[in-house]
Amino acid sequence: MPKIEKLCTIRIAERPNLLWVEVTTDEGLTGLGEAFRGAQAVEAVIHEQVAPALLGRDARNIEGISRQLLTPYVGFGSSSAEIRAASAVDIALWDLAGQRHGIPVHEALGGLSREKIRAYNTCAGYDYNSRQAGSIAGRRDIGSGDVARGPYDDQIAFTRDAGALAQSLLEEGYAAMKIWPLDPYAAATQGQSISLEDLKRGLEPFEKIRAAVGDRIEVMAELHSLWSLPAAMRICRALEPYGIYWAEDPLNKMDDVASLAELRRGARVPICASETLGGKVAFRDLLVAGATDIVMLDLTWCGGLTEARKIAALAEAWARPVAPHDCTGPVTLVASLHLALHASTAVFQEVVRATLATWYRDLVTVLPKVERGFISAMEGTGLGTALLPQVAKRADAMVRESRQGA
Template sequence: MRITSVETSVVALPFTMGGPHPPFAGRPWDRLEILLVRVETEDGLVGWGEAFGHAAIPATKAALDSVVAPLAIGRDARAIEPLTRELMHATHLLGRNGAHLYAISGIEIALWDLLGKRANQPVWALLGGRQRDSLPAYASLLSYANDLPLVAKNTAEARAAGYRHIKLHEVTREAVIVAKEAAPDAAIMLDVNCAWTPPVARDMAESLAAEGLYWLEEPVWPPEDAAGLANLRRHGMRLSAGENTAGLFGFKTLVEAGAIDIAQPSVTKIGGIGEMLRVFRLCQAHGVEVIPHCPYFGPGFVATLHIAAALCERPLVEVLWLEMEANPFDPWVRARDGQVAVPQGPGLGCDPDPAILARYAMAPPVRTETRFAA
C-alpha cells in the first residue's frame, strides 16, 4: 500500500499560561504552533503525525518538504521499520539529531495511525497493550522566570485542578520551596533544561537534597555529558533526561554510564514510535524507568498516550500547564482531574477537526505527491 502524498501544515493556537508569555528567538511565545504531517496512501486512507516543534518548526518543515517527504513517496506505508531505517540512513549525513530526525518522526507517527486504521485497531493494541480508559498526568508548568508568587499561584491551581505531580521549569531552590508550600501533598519535579555545569549541579543537588524532589530533570550541560550525570546521580537524587538524546544509541550511552533513573524519550524528536519501542526495551534490560517527554498538542501527544498506555509500568503523562483557545485534536489533548483519556478508535483514534484546522492555519499546506498509473 504505497504512500501517494505527504502534506505539511502548521496551526498556531493562542494560549494563556498563568503569567507573562516568555520571549523565545526574539519574539513573545504566545501561540502554540503544531507541525502536522498528513500522509495518504493509494487507497485514500489518511494518517496524521506531528514533527517537533515550537521554534524549530520552520527548519523541520523545510527538512520534510525538501528531503524526507520526497524520499517517502511511493514507499509501502505498512513497512514502517525498514522505511524508517532507510530514511535515517539516507539523511544521517545531515545530522543524527535535529530537524531531519524530527521530520522522520512526523511521518513515522502518521504511518502507525494508518496501520491502526487499516487493522481497525488502536495503536496501543498494536503495541500489545491492554485496554485502559485513562492515564495519570502531571502538570508541567512553564517558566515564570523565578517569579515566586507566580510559581506558588500556578502550583496551587494545578493541584486544585487534580494534578498530584507538578513539574517546575525554574532553576532555584526557592522556587521548589514555594511550590511545596503551595501544594504540600503533591510530588514536585524540577526541570532546569541543562542549566548547570557539573560542579554547579553538584552544589545545587546538595542544597536540594532535603526538598524531596520526585525527580531532577536535565541538570547538566551539555545533555550528552553521561559521566557528569552519573557523578551527580551518586548524590542520591533521582535524575531524568532524554528529550535531547539522539536515538537508541544516545540512550545506550546514558544507560550504560548509569546516568539516569528515568529516561524521557520524545516521540516527535527521536524518530517516532518504533525508536521509542527500542528505547523502552533497552531501559527494561537495565532497570531504568521510562516516562516519555511530550509537551506538545497534536498527534505526537496522542501517540504518547498510546505508548504510555501500552508500555509504561507507572504511566505519568506530561501535560503543559496552559489554556488553549481551541485545538483541532480536542478533547484528546487535554487533562481532566489530573487524568488524560486514551483514545479507543482505530490508529491514533482522533482525526483533526477540519474547521479548527482551517481557522488556525498559518499558511496553505505544502503537498509532496506522486501519481501512479492505475
C-alpha cells in the same frame, strides 16, 4: 498493497514551532504526525528528502521505513531536522496502521500495560514555546511574564506563589507538578556557576510548596540543560531536602554521559534524561553509563513511535521508568499517551493544563481527558484524533504537498 501517494505539511504563523504532516495512501486513508521546533527546516526535509524516498512505498512497512529515515548520511546522531522529520512521518504511519486495522495505536503497538496513567502538570503558561520560532540564540522560553492571562498561567503562578499553585493542582486531582525557578539565574554566568544568593532565591518556590501542601504533591525540577557540572551539582544537592521526584536535564550537554553519571553519583536526587536526545543509541549510552534514573523521551525528537518503543524496551531492561515528554503540540501528546499506556515501565504522562484547556482544542478533533490526575486511553482507531479541517484553511496557514508522479 497500500501505497503512499501524498505527503502534506501544514504550518500556521500563529504557532511557528509546530508542523503537521499528513500521509495519504491510495486506500483513501490519511495518517497524522507532528513536528516541533524548526518547523521550516523539518518541512524542507520532508519534501526534499523524505518524499522522494517515501512516495510509492508500502505504508505497512513501518519498521523498514523507520530504519531508512533514521539513518541519513548526516544528522542521524541527534534530534536533528532529519530525525524530527522521520519522527513526524513515523507517527503518521502508525496512525494509518491503526486506522487500516480498525484498532487504536496502543493496540497496534502490542496492547495496554495499564488502563490509565498518572499525569503531571508542567507549570507553563498558555503560549509557552509556541508563539515564537525557536532559534540558536533563544533555545528556551524561560521568562515568567508579568500579567496572568487566566487561571492556568502556571509559569507566572509558580514565580509568585508556588504554594497556592500546588494547592490549586491538588484540588483538580493532579498529584505532581514541574517547575523551573532556577532558570533565570543561569544567564549571568552562562550556566557555569550559581551564587548562593541566587540559589536560595531559586529554591523559594520549593519551600513554599512544601510549606503549603507538605508531601501531598510530587515536584519535578526542570533545569532545561542550562548548567555546567559544578553548578548542577550545587543545585541538585540543594534540592535534596525538598524530596523532588527528579531533576530534569541538568547539564548543558545532555549527551555528555560521563559528566551526567558523575552528577548522579554525587547528588542524592533522581536524574531524568532526556527529551533532547534522538535515537536509541543515545539512550543506551545513558543507561550503560548509569547516568539517569528516569528515561524521558520526546516522540517528535527521538524518532517517532517505532524508535520510542525500542527506547522504552531499553529502559525496561535497565529497570528504569519511562516518562514521555509533552510541552509541544496536541498530536505529540496523543501519540505519547498511546506509548505511555503500552510501555511496561511508564510512570507519568506530561501535560500542560493551560494548553489542554485552550489552543490545543482549536487544532485537533479529540484530546485526552485528565480526570483526577489520570489520563485514560484514547478511543477510536489509529491515534484517535485528526487535524481539524479548518486549520489548513486559515489565512495564516502554509500548506505544501508532495505527490507521487508530480
